[in-house]
Structures are given as C-alpha cells and as structure tokens.
Amino acid sequence: DTGVSQNPRHKITKRGQNVTFRCDPISEHNRLYWYRQTLGQGPEFLTYFQNEAQLEKSRLLSDRFSAERPKGSFSTLEIQRTEQGDSAMYLCASSVGVLAKNIQYFGAGTRLSVL
Amino acid sequence: GQNIDQPTEMTATEGAIVQINCTYQTSGFNGLFWYQQHAGEAPTFLSYNVLDGLEEKGRFSSFLSRSKGYSYLLLKELQMKDSASYLCAVRDKSNDYKLSFGAGTTVTVRA
Numbered sequence: 001d002t003g004v005s006q007n008p009r010h011k012i013t014k015r016g017q018n019v020t021f022r023c024d025p026i027s028e029h030n031r032l033y034w035y036r037q038t039l040g041q042g043p044e045f046l047t048y049f050q051n052e053a054q055l056e057k058s059r060l061l062s063d064r065f066s067a068e069r070p071k072g073s074f075s076t077l078e079i080q081r082t083e084q085g086d087s088a089m090y091l092c093a094s095s096v097g098v099l100a101k102n103i104q105y106f107g108a109g110t111r112l113s114v115l
Numbered sequence: 116g117q118n119i120d121q122p123t124e125m126t127a128t129e130g131a132i133v134q135i136n137c138t139y140q141t142s143g144f145n146g147l148f149w150y151q152q153h154a155g156e157a158p159t160f161l162s163y164n165v166l167d168g169l170e171e172k173g174r175f176s177s178f179l180s181r182s183k184g185y186s187y188l189l190l191k192e193l194q195m196k197d198s199a200s201y202l203c204a205v206r207d208k209s210n211d212y213k214l215s216f217g218a219g220t221t222v223t224v225r226a
Contacts, residue, residue, distance in 0.1 A: 003157075004157070033212070033213065045214065045215070048212045048213060056213070100165075101163050101165075102211065102212075103160050104160075104214060106150075109157065
C-alpha cells in the first residue's frame, strides 16, 4: 500500500493525558499537512511541513500541540494535557509540492476521544 | 480567509443525476478541489479546477466560474456507493500549502 498511513486509527484517553499520533506520508512527497475534522464539518488546517521544516501553524494549534517531522519522512502530532474539546478526527495529508496541482492525499485519520 | 458554502444534505435516486453547488470568497484564488469522504474514511481526491469551465472524469464532472466564485460537482448515473460526503476546498495564492474546506454535502442515494 503506497497511500498515507496513520496510526493509531482510534485513541481513547482521559482528560489531562498526553497522546501522540503518527503519520507516514506517500514516499517522495515532500509536503505533509495535519488537519482536524469534527463531526459535520470539513477538515481544518493545523500545520504544514516542507521536508523537515515546519513552515506554518494555525492559530487553532495551541501550545499544547506540537508536531515534528524528523528527517523529512514520517511525522508525529502530540497533544499534551488533553481536553474534551480536543476530541476530533486528526487527518494527515501529503503532496508533491513542486507540481502545479499540488493535490493533497489524505490518510484515514486518527479518531481521538477524550473522556 | 475563505468563506465556502455548500448545501448540507442532498438525496437522489439510483441512476439519477445530482449537482452539488459550492460558492466561495477568496482574495487570491488558486484552485478548487472536490473530495469524496465515506464515513470514517479518508477524503479521496475527485477533481481539480483552476480555470473556468468543465472538467469531466467518468461519471463525475466539476465546473468552475472564477468571476462568480462558484463551482459545482455533477454526479451522473448515481450508484449506491456514491452515498458519501462531498467536500469543496479552495486554495489561496497567499498560502498555497493549505486547503480551506466547506462543511461538506452529505449525498444519500436511494434505490
């Protein structure tokens, strides 16, 4: 399978705990994106990497959120001291940034439930 | 930012045609995308428009009018498997890395 892979698919945690999600992009895609999607809404942009550099962070991304992409390959998104409002689907996407279309291909997401 | 509007729900009969409209406002338009998303699954890319006109791809077509800030996705010969959410997304020149999505249109295909 050469698509975007995300793990875990589901995560249930208690309020105040830390969680970490992983995204493996399509190989050779230099751009990687994180979005958050709540029920009945479209995905909302969180952050973006070009290779290993994090180039943009949305205001939605509070100080409790941190994302990394070491070596420009897989990425992790960590949420510290989770709150119930963090419950959502976290989607990762990747693209080849040099092409005009720059189509983003999405993973199936990690569904987070904070109790 | 972009204001992207699309209907919340649409229902159609198997074999019929459905048109999903999307209107947007952006200062520096740089492409419009349609994605299909089945419940609990990844959004999958359907179409891309950057110039005015119709792009046809099998049973799916997408139209764009930049002057009107308007697009539609046309689904022909509907099949039960087309029941899904359809997301309209716009890219702006000022930040070509991110997509701004509408809330999605849930299409239900009935036998």
